Amino acid sequence: MDKYFMDRVTVRNFSDREVDAQLLRDMLEAAAHAPTNGNMQLYSVVITRDPMRKSKLTPTHFNQPAAVGANVLVTFCADFNRFVKWCEVSDAKPGYDNFQSFMSAVFDTVILAQQFCTIAELQGLGTCYLGTTAYNAPQIAEILELPSRVVPVITVALGYPGGESPKSDRIPAAGFIHEEVYKDYSDEDIKMIYAGKEAREDSRRFIEENGKQTLAQVFTDVRYPKETNEVFSKVYLDFIRKQGFGIS
């Protein structure tokens, strides 16, 4: 198996080297050979390179260093606009204003984004996903002038690495693989699965820096607290509906 897959890292620290515009388009073209639902290609990609526009966009990603330092931001959007317009010029009645169609477009979009990241990393580029795209979708849509039926899903911060990046830990594979049926986790299973993560030096530092007792509390109280999740759930749902996908 290609060692790249075991060794890949997420890059948050970029050099000033520019990403060639043609290379970027070629990588996106290659990525589009990834699978897509019924070959509908239910996505669009918006490239942000212009410094003025980029400086409008980075606050929607909470000015994360990866977003600010990236040479280019590539926003991957679920897109039924193009397909519906094709139906309309083809005397066909589209019925895609619903949750299942939205989810199909999300799957297509994330598959494209991941294929793009793999291609870019194999070219020596660094990538970092910005999950904030699903938080501040309304503002991002305004900046990128997204029409109805288009919803931003995930953004890739792209550039050449500015130094070494640490490799992230993962739970043991046996912790997420189930044979034949889902084997639910006992408390002992859970402790074993997360023991490696909890023992890490950086985990202990996170706990201390945030004044917490356990690593899980850093997630629940600081990084992904309930209140924030609920606010952004409402924002994203409202926006998806506004873009024309009924969810009832």
Add this chain to the structure above:
Amino acid sequence: MDKYFMDRVTVRNFSDREVDAQLLRDMLEAAAHAPTNGNMQLYSVVITRDPMRKSKLTPTHFNQPAAVGANVLVTFCADFNRFVKWCEVSDAKPGYDNFQSFMSAVFDTVILAQQFCTIAELQGLGTCYLGTTAYNAPQIAEILELPSRVVPVITVALGYPGGESPKSDRIPAAGFIHEEVYKDYSDEDIKMIYAGKEAREDSRRFIEENGKQTLAQVFTDVRYPKETNEVFSKVYLDFIRKQGFGIS
């Protein structure tokens, strides 16, 4: 750029050759080094190899030849069960029973699935996504014994190719790439983007076989009709809520 990415094909016709169980686990372990939101790894994977269980599962995929002929079915599930249990044994109060958390888990899951497909294809295996997973999620969850907070998202039919597979066409990359802002499509743009697809021999055959006038009508009237999309929207939404993710 690695030619593989431009040349890859989806495989629906599998040989009888078995997929080695250790190879499958190794590929999943490598795939798990793909990016994941906050390193939470919000997914589980259920492997279906036993012929009895597989014969229960294939009807939920409408007995597609790719599902029936595959050596193994690999169901990728959005999973907040493991993470919430970790919070609970760690004296942390989880707040992940909402739409934004569900979507984060979906992104993690699809990223993992796509990385897995790339790794498998580079190993000479064939893959085919079964989008039907999001249609018949309740039945799949029952067969795979998925607990609360776990939702099946997408399935990969996996095996060794049983012959040549045709390469799918794609729209021109300029048709989905937007520079700086989304440039909405005129009718002329749309006609140009879809002209290549409409001119294909197989497209004309689809139109004729289905007694339609245009290729788009094959999608709207036969393959993905409004009524079906709406039925399965309700089924999936109800199931996601039942599994513990509030959507209001």
